[in-house]
Amino acid sequence: MALKWFYVAIVTWTLSANYSCIAEIVRMPQQPSIQMLGLTVKPLNESFSAYVLVFLGPSDTEVEFNGDTLEVTKVDVDEFKALMVNNNDNMDRRITLKSKSKGETISMYPNFNYNLLTKTSFIENTCYVQIEKDEMGERTKYTATVSSFADREDLENLSKYFIAYIRDKSGAIVQLTTRHLNDTENEHVVSYYKYLDTYYSGSKTDSYNEYYAILNYPAIEADGITVQSFGFVLYVSSSDYYGNDMTINRSWYYQIV
Ligand SMILES: *[C@@H]1O[C@H](CO)[C@@H](O)[C@H](O)[C@H]1NC(C)=O
């Protein structure tokens, strides 16, 4: 009897060794390393406004502002304050925070919403993002797991997806983002799914979601395709410019490739 069990154990072990995936955690489950803590807008005079942004970030965080002036000061070990002044007519006022060491970038378009002078709640800060990589034979599968401690109703304007820019042989750049499995296929990109497919199921307001991206490197190489960039995004949009928000949109990007 004992011998028989031993035999079964060996067979099971051999099978699982043959078919096992090699899993690797690319990103531990954690909140963004760059986090906005507060954004304040102050009208200076008829044509100019000042924005004050307080944020947490690693020491290599770079700040970029497309508007008129920018001054960054360090408040604490990992806390910074950026003071920006901009002509209200200048619509090109993107703010970008970027840490190379963490592979994270936040970009946002501030708004002048004088109904709300200070914003201190940023839904993306409530998200824990984990990314795992599995080698499955010739394919590489990335799984992003996002959990949030925010209330379900607060998650409605937060989108989560993988994004990839791939360049085909003709030099054309194609953007692929995670589709919901219920969505109808987008004709323009459907022929690229054989190189990189990315999908999720479930509902946007679930407090726990899994997103998948499957890269087929042999097909990518065979057809002369290059992956220009590939990463995961938390995106917040707001079309309610004068009500509850003072940003038009914000995205947090975690770079994988
Ligand atoms: C408005 O404020 C800006 C920024 O401080 C300044 O450069 C500009 O001269 C001011 N304009 C007027 C009319 O006061």
Ligand SMILES: *[C@@H]1O[C@H](CO)[C@@H](O)[C@H](O)[C@H]1NC(C)=O
């Ligand atoms: C989501 O966006 C809509 C439209 O912009 C807005 O009315 C609503 O208040 C937003 N929800 C949250 C939770 O911010």
Ligand SMILES: *[C@@H]1O[C@H](CO)[C@@H](O)[C@H](O)[C@H]1NC(C)=O
């Ligand atoms: C996807 O489709 C299924 C079956 O039609 C439905 O039960 C589910 O609610 C849909 N999910 C979403 C997020 O639309």
Ligand SMILES: *[C@@H]1O[C@H](CO)[C@@H](O)[C@H](O)[C@H]1NC(C)=O
């Ligand atoms: C955010 O909104 C601005 C202004 O409407 C637009 O130019 C920009 O492309 C948007 N960014 C993203 C990441 O959607």
